[in-house]
Amino acid sequence: MPNTTNQSPADPAPRSMRSASVRTANLSQVLSALHFHGPLTRSDLCAYTGLTRSSVAVQVSELTDAGLVFEQAPQSDGRPGRPSPLVTFSTDIAALAIEVEVDSIAAAVFRLGGESLAERRLARTRSQVRVEDAIADIGTLARDVLADAGSPTIIGTGVGVVGLVEEAENTVTMAPNLGWDNVPLGQLLANEIKDCGEIRVGNEANLSARAESTRGAGRDANDMIYLSGEVGVGGGVISNGRPLTGRSGFAGEIGHLTVNPDGRSCGCGSIGCWETEIGIRALLERAGLNPDDGADAAETLWDHADRGEEQARDALTATGRWLGIGVSTLINIFNPDVIVLGGMYRTGYAHLIDAVRAELETRVLPPLRGAAIVPSILGDSAILIGAAEMAFEHALADPIGTMSSIRT
Amino acid sequence: MPNTTNQSPADPAPRSMRSASVRTANLSQVLSALHFHGPLTRSDLCAYTGLTRSSVAVQVSELTDAGLVFEQAPQSDGRPGRPSPLVTFSTDIAALAIEVEVDSIAAAVFRLGGESLAERRLARTRSQVRVEDAIADIGTLARDVLADAGSPTIIGTGVGVVGLVEEAENTVTMAPNLGWDNVPLGQLLANEIKDCGEIRVGNEANLSARAESTRGAGRDANDMIYLSGEVGVGGGVISNGRPLTGRSGFAGEIGHLTVNPDGRSCGCGSIGCWETEIGIRALLERAGLNPDDGADAAETLWDHADRGEEQARDALTATGRWLGIGVSTLINIFNPDVIVLGGMYRTGYAHLIDAVRAELETRVLPPLRGAAIVPSILGDSAILIGAAEMAFEHALADPIGTMSSIRT
């Protein structure tokens, strides 16, 4: 018997590089360039990837064979020289995105490149959600939206959930607002929806961060922090272009940084968490409104402030101050390019930003002051977009590999 | 003239992979395995890297030719089979590490693998440090310590500084304790010390974090936070095995997270920074001692606490509580495996840890509670070790490339 003992190690290490890795990496480069920069000519692809024309030709032909892209007839662009054919995404390859909120469930289908093909949302009465019901609802919603989109081949599925998600396990570890505890959502969904590629589950704020980073207000930033708030306050961090996960994928729970150790008690059991000061309940309470009225009440609050009502403005200034205190902390810790405000901080941006900036001026270390504070530009669709990006991740990293695993 | 226009793009993108990248990546794998796991047999290297025996043979021979490693005669290990030669580091390849503190300057030489060959420290009176003097001192110290080490070939130099460092520029942006402002330390040192490879400058706490992560208390952790305090409080974050830098390398200024918005004013201009509550001044003040007495006074404080003096113990409990408040925030944000306490939190660990843990129990989100809080095991040498690791980074990433650029 020949001694192939450690010539091909069975279990552990894909650490080393072989020729095939080069091909995979370059295919990934090409497909990623297309995904993030839109349809490009082969000539553009040479510039983006640094590969030669010969090599790009091979990559494109391989991606075409895999059914991921196709080439459109060259079109003259007015400059001299032979025109280069445009490499475009196939119309029947897409990712499925699912969003599980407290009062609604949504599903959408996105084509490579980020174009939305279809979207559906199912509203629900605001109450605890039984897991089985949610799974069933997601199933029908997914089937419907896939039909709307023309039943494309699904390359992967991303699910965004309000709650702590153990990403490696695709499990919802804790979702108090849904009443969920240790729900293996990935596995459960795999039984409910078929032929939807690999299913990955993520926290909604982390996914929004991912979305704003790739297609939103953080597009040009390498280091970005996303902050979103309604009742709870969540966030996500993009460090050096990649999402911060932490040990189990829980990183980014910035709603629970302590800003006021002797302040109000938080639902999490702690005292003085940031979200007790900048959450919607604190804001409404300061404005003399019913803290339980939710997001709609916030909208009316902006109106009141626009009309110059004093209590409304004071409430916004106070909330903006606390917002600024926490943002200062985040800037000092992360040294980001930009901080993106989502949720009610997006709609209320104009009313809050001055108080925030005032706080930053004294609290941020001078050399770190360059960080921009901007409102989200993707708004409510950020979660679905982020879920789709997460779903695309595998296909972008290993295009032919995932395609061939789909086709089985 | 042939059209090589975009066949080989001049300026920007080394994004793509070519055959040479494979070789470089695998050489990096092999040398890194040796650097982080100590001398290994060629057989071990197969297991660590996943490469075949044939390939490892080529890599090792190339590294040998470059003068980085050499093979020791095979030694039987008691098991059957042909013994494998041990690949060991060359004795005359090393990195230079420099540490610039307020009251001392230090330099050390480390061999590949992390072994210290020589170390020197130059104490100074505690005062502002003129840049030119510091440069000159570093120069003589470096020359002396290199002579001590037997004048090895220096593969790279790392410098750790108390202050904000713009890593990409190797510039000390702000170092209030030294009285430095926008000092291009990398360039200045390049004129002072010759033949010391590429010079990189980093923040001392970030470098300590790096050191603890690779060779200290965070060796087995992927996500680690290092926290160190004397007068000021600094830190560094290792996320997914790599140091968090932020936009300009300033990330990790965790001493300036706001824990007490209406508390004491901080030297940075803000109010209620963490370091105003857990810095040595606050601790000594609470214990009824002179806040300006510094680290020595802290040592006596531990003694007082050991003897059961009430004010000392109360001061430690109060400080531990604030320590716990901030650590909770960090855990909720980063979801780390482990938090490493350095500086006076290492020497005072036993006196502080209970109060810290008590605070964590209420303030850390339940699913995030697994994080371990441990004392630094590298102690005062962490900065130099981290500086050396930073210096090694280039050589580990591209062994032959850096060697040939050194030999010119």
Place this chain on the structure above:
DNA sequence: ATAATTTGTGCGAACCGTGAACAAATGGTC
């Protein structure tokens, strides 16, 4: 119509890791 410019195509060259066959070196067994 001709030149200049840009790009696709085809092919040989260079490089790299793989894996099989063989040789070398050790421990265990009879």
Place this chain on the structure above:
DNA sequence: GACCATTTGTTCACGGTTCGCACAAATTAT
């Protein structure tokens, strides 16, 4: 001491990959 099993180094043909050149193709400018 002879032999076998085991493990590892060495050699080499092979397949895979990108590169770079030469040439052809397609467009604009003159």
